[in-house]
Amino acid sequence: MDEGLRSELSKQGVFTTTLQDLYNWSRRNSMWPLNFGLACCAIEMIAASMARFDIARFGAEVFRPSPRQADLMIVAGTVTKKMAPLVVRLYNQMPEPKYVIAMGACAISGGPFKQGYNVLKGIDRYLPVDIHIPGCPPKPEALLHGLIQLQQKVAAQSLTGEDRPRSLREDAPAEFPVPTYGPYDLQPPHNPEVWRPPVVVRDAAG
């Protein structure tokens, strides 16, 4: 719809919208997270859901203990290699459309345990992360900010066309491969379809 016509109509008291906007408006304001904490970031996540920070103001207070009812996975904390297959399996069991917030340095990159032998160096090696929240741990305000960013991302998603999200593509994979425990590392160590780290190109003179 033409923006000028829309603003002109709204001045006359006529509210216009599209089905897509209504759909995105309703689902971004009822984003149900999975009740799933891994480490100390989960304490901040709990604090964000309590009265002082009150994530309910943004419609995300309904923490679901079952992945079948959750829209949002907040990976809150250190993902050990022991835990990584479970995280991926839980993500697979969530219904589409689903989103992932990597909360804290550990979930993003392994954080202070990056050099350790038993910590996954970022959940984005296996899952498509929508929002990264830096911090160790991030404050509840940071989690709220990440949630608002995610809501803006959802609001901008279109239902049709080439740029429609992954969940609306029939050819997109339903499940991400769950890694298995190898002798030294998870097998495979990362999902090449999800994890595409930027390649740093340095010229010889630099």
Place this chain on the structure above:
Amino acid sequence: MAGAPSYLFLAVLAAVATVFCVTPLVLARLWARWFAPPKPGPEKNAPYECGLPSPGETGVRFHSGYYLYALAFLIFDVEMLFLLPFAVAYAGLPAGAVLAMLGFVLLLVEGLVWAWRKGVLEWQ
């Protein structure tokens, strides 16, 4: 046929109620067909939802002796419920009540003796 119009509104109400209930379901179904392509898979359809694969068989068989044991326990557990107020009020009870209670206990003792002779109390 003076009462006929009053039944017509019932039919209308039933029709409206049906449409009111069915319309959201149909709309949700249509929306799901167009904008929520189903993507089932072995992981997604797994019955267990705590992240771990379920090990072993789900149909666990219990030893049938367990049920006999549990039944015998339950009977004497309930008997305790009756025996405690009986013991508390024992001094003030008439003879008839004591005899009735004796009969009750003897009936249960008879059952216990029967179960004992059947070998219920021995775990096999």
